[in-house]
Amino acid sequence: MxxxxxxxxxxxxxxxxxxxxxxxxxxxxxxxxxxxxxxxxxxxxxxxxxxxxxxxxxxxxxxxxxxxxxxxxxxxxxxxxxxxxxxxxxxxxxxxxxxxxxxEFEALLFAVPDKVTELLRGKEKQTNLMRDAVKECGSPEAVNKEFDTKPSARLGRIFPGYENQKDLYGAQILREAGLATVRExxxxxxxxxxxxxxxxxxxx
CATH class of the missing domain: 3.40.50 (Rossmann fold)
Incomplete structure (x- = not known):
């Protein structure tokens, strides 16, 4: 090993x-x-x-x-x-x-918007806002770095309170979504x- x-x-x-x-x-x-x-x-x-x-x-x-x-x-x-x-x-x-x-780490969450919305108890509108951000930037990894548009800031606006819960939910979301889906x-x-x-x- x-x-x-x-x-x-x-x-x-x-x-x-x-x-x-x-x-x-x-x-x-x-x-x-x-x-x-x-x-x-x-x-x-x-x-x-x-x-x-x-x-x-x-x-x-x-x-x-x-x-x-x-x-x-x-x-x-x-x-x-x-x-x-x-x-x-x-x-x-x-x-x-x-x-x-x-x-940022949160860019990975933009690859699995449905799972983010599910675990953060959001609604379809929030899923669509995440998808719109990816479409605007070209890919989850391109969701850009400015203070107001960085991945964590966008998530904080879409899901108020995310910043205070990211240590709890960040890894859980990716684990439940599956690494293969995130990698795609x-x-x-x-x-x-x-x-x-x-x-x-x-x-x-």
Whole structure:
């Protein structure tokens, strides 16, 4: 069994890794531990975290929101992921798979609007508002990053009170919707999951 450590942004991401991703990856021979950074994500903090974190596992990855990345300086997600590895020894780089979520964890929820509405006890109108946001932006992963239009802000307007319940409901919604359904709507996220699945296959 490959031991995988995932450095995550906060409680919502930790709950997702522990209750959704962990049982999924165990089917591929990968066991997972999530370690939260508790927000304030920056390249300096991430690099410091990875240098120590990587020594406790066979492989490590990350799961941070692009929207809350401090001092991104206009860099794209891919550029930030590459920058995470800059300055690290090659032997460490090969053990790290950087991943940043476009634009927030809540983007994944826009891939499963029916399940969101069901668990948050909403109505069809709210499901349609989520679908309209995806249609407007092009995909769940493109629901954009401005303060008023970021995924969590949109959900907060569609479902008042969501912000106070996201640690409870975020992972539960994705677990009940099924990872396969989420991956269909979020191809970039799906590529990351595939990379983690392959860790177990490489070790076999």
């Amino acid at each position: 490959i031991r995988l450590g995932i450095s995550v942004e906060g409680k919502t991401e930790r709950n997702f890794v522990s209750t959704v991703l962990k049982p999924h990856l165990e089917q591929f021979g990968v066991t997972v531990v999530a370690s939260p950074m508790h927000g304030n994500i920056s390249l300096d903090r991430v690099k410091h975290e990875l240098k120590s974190f990587v020594h406790g596992f066979d492989h490590v990855s990350t799961f941070y929101d692009y929207y809350k990345f401090v001092r991104a300086k206009g860099r794209t997600v891919s550029e930030l992921e590459t920058a995470m590895l800059e300055g690290l020894e090659q032997s460490l780089k090969s053990k790290i798979t950087p991943y940043i979520q476009m634009y 709507g979020c191809p970039r996220f799906s590529v990351w999951i595939t990379q983690l699945e392959q860790l177990g296959q490489q070790a076999a």
